Amino acid sequence: MISVKNLKKNFNDHEVLKGISTEIDKGEKIAIIGPSGSGKSTFLRCLNLLEEPDSGEIWFEDQLITDPRTDINKVREHMGMVFQSFNLFANKTVMDNITLAPVKLGLKTADEAKQSALELLQRVGLTEKADSYPASLSGGQKQRIAIVRSLAMNPKVMLFDEPTSALDPEMVGEVLAVIKDLADSGMTMVIVTHEMGFAREVATRVMFIDEGIIMEENEPVKLFTDPQTQRLKDFLSKVL
Amino acid sequence: MNDISTKFYNAFIVKDRWQLYIQGLGVTIEIAVLAGLIGIVIGCIVALMKLSEPKKGHRHSLWWYIATAYVDIIRGTPSVLQLLIMWFIVFASSNNGVLVASLSFGINSGAYVSEIIRAGILAVDKGQMEAGRSLGLSKAQTMKEIVLPQAFKNVLPPIGNEFITLIKETAIVGYVSLSDLTRVASQISSRTYEAFMPLIGAAVIYFVLIKILTLLLEAFERRLRKSDLR
Numbered sequence: 001m002i003s004v005k006n007l008k009k010n011f012n013d014h015e016v017l018k019g020i021s022t023e024i025d026k027g028e029k030i031a032i033i034g035p036s037g038s039g040k041s042t043f044l045r046c047l048n049l050l051e052e053p054d055s056g057e058i059w060f061e062d063q064l065i066t067d068p069r070t071d072i073n074k075v076r077e078h079m080g081m082v083f084q085s086f087n088l089f090a091n092k093t094v095m096d097n098i099t100l101a102p103v104k105l106g107l108k109t110a111d112e113a114k115q116s117a118l119e120l121l122q123r124v125g126l127t128e129k130a131d132s133y134p135a136s137l138s139g140g141q142k143q144r145i146a147i148v149r150s151l152a153m154n155p156k157v158m159l160f161d162e163p164t165s166a167l168d169p170e171m172v173g174e175v176l177a178v179i180k181d182l183a184d185s186g187m188t189m190v191i192v193t194h195e196m197g198f199a200r201e202v203a204t205r206v207m208f209i210d211e212g213i214i215m216e217e218n219e220p221v222k223l224f225t226d227p228q229t230q231r232l233k234d235f236l237s238k239v240l
Numbered sequence: 241m242n243d244i245s246t247k248f249y250n251a252f253i254v255k256d257r258w259q260l261y262i263q264g265l266g267v268t269i270e271i272a273v274l275a276g277l278i279g280i281v282i283g284c285i286v287a288l289m290k291l292s293e294p295k296k297g298h299r300h301s302l303w304w305y306i307a308t309a310y311v312d313i314i315r316g317t318p319s320v321l322q323l324l325i326m327w328f329i330v331f332a333s334s335n336n337g338v339l340v341a342s343l344s345f346g347i348n349s350g351a352y353v354s355e356i357i358r359a360g361i362l363a364v365d366k367g368q369m370e371a372g373r374s375l376g377l378s379k380a381q382t383m384k385e386i387v388l389p390q391a392f393k394n395v396l397p398p399i400g401n402e403f404i405t406l407i408k409e410t411a412i413v414g415y416v417s418l419s420d421l422t423r424v425a426s427q428i429s430s431r432t433y434e435a436f437m438p439l440i441g442a443a444v445i446y447f448v449l450i451k452i453l454t455l456l457l458e459a460f461e462r463r464l465r466k467s468d469l470r
């Protein structure tokens with residue numbers, strides 16, 4: 001579904017991604033782990049071109065999205081993204097947050113969008129917040145709404161960048177439950193996370209990114225119990 | 241006591257002089273409002289010109305250079321001089337003084353307004369634009385639906401301040417012989433050989449006008465802020 005070939009990205013003179021290649025198949029749940037500053041977010045943000053790669057190719061289905069002629073807005077309609085800091089539209093109600101893009105982009109009528117928004121809100125137990133503004137919600141509620149907002153586009157893949165890192169501990173569970181639910185429904189997902197337990201439980205493959213490359217990747221049980229590289233051993237000994 | 245009332249009489253009552261102050265105030269307000277509108281239009285356009293980011297590895301657009309030069313020149317020269325240049329050089333043949341003065345102040349104000357708007361847009365969290373883009377909305381759509389409405393709340397207070405500055409700034413139109421409130425007061429004082437009453441009177445009028453505006457702005461801001469936190 002997504003194919004990455006020798007992806008490189010610099011910030012000024014700082015080489016952050018030094019050649020990443022991987023294939024992500026439909027239905028896979030990839031957890032990306034690694035030390036702070038290793039390039040996890042940069043990699044994830046390259047997948048929908050929020051960061052522009054310096055070289056390399058990214059294919060989404062049969063489209064080369066790194067080709068400047070590709071209409072990236074159209075591609076992004078199929079790739080949901082959830083941010084660490086939620087990024088709900090502060091000037092819109094919860095309902096408008098969810099329906100804005102599907103309606104503006106002509107995917108749904110206002111009525112259809114509202115209908116499906118209500119169904120999605122029900123799924124995450126937040127129907128009664130439809131008319132609230134983001135400022136009045138808790139972090140956990142904001143993140144569940146942000147997930148719903150992405151889902152309202154019927155994406156083919158969901159990208160999560162540390163979706164629970166900005167949350168108070170007591171709210172982490174409610175958000176992880178929603179993500180797990182989504183995983184069980186068959187969604188293809190890429191999740192940058194520091195929640196090792198969650199990665200182990202939900203991921204079909206764990207990717208350890210360090211020093212701008214995929215240092216090691218494997219199915220979760222093997223990766224966590226039998227790390228091959230010294231860097232991963234050191235990392236795991238610190239976080240587990 | 242008698243002295244004061246005579247002075248008051250000479251400054252405001254005799255020959256219906258109070259009407260002159262009102263006419264002067266009218267000119268002041270007319271120039272300020274016209275200039276304010278021109279300034280906001282110019283400010284919006286120039287802000288957008290300055291915000292257009294160059295593609296990686298490319299240079300700024302010609303628009304960016306024009307906008308930057310405009311803001312630099314306006315900020316780097318005295319507004320009195322700008323007014324004199326507009327009056328005696330650029331529009332020397334025009335006989336609509338109020339319009340020329342308004343244009344001059346509007347062009348001046350536009351530079352400051354553009355910086356206010358630019359800062360107001362930049363102050364909106366970058367994540368808002370990214371969230372919009374990640375959903376497939378274009379930059380223009382996200383600007384219009386998400387960023388600009390939020391920027392509006394940021395810029396309203398400083399634009400109000402800019403307008404208040406503008407009102408006071410118009411007091412220099414006496415340099416080109418327009419009879420605004422300040423010039424009326426100074427003319428009357430030279431006719432009566434008594435400065436206190438006309439000048440203090442004019443100051444009080446400016447003060448009241450600006451106080452009222454300030455209160456209105458504060459009330460409007462409170463309303464905006466309330467709608468934020470439902």
Ligand SMILES: Nc1ncnc2c1ncn2[C@@H]1O[C@H](COP(=O)(O)OP(=O)(O)OP(=O)(O)O)[C@@H](O)[C@H]1O
Nearest residue numbers: 011012014016034035036037038039040041042043
């Ligand atoms: N917009 C940017 N401009 C300059 N440098 C950047 C930018 N974004 C990221 N970097 C740098 O690139 C490196 C990788 O950043 P990135 O955010 O991808 O790390 P990360 O693995 O997600 O870390 P964390 O776990 O802390 O989120 C860091 O050194 C960071 O400072």
Ligand SMILES: [Mg+2]
Nearest residue numbers: 040041042162
């Ligand atoms: Mg990160």
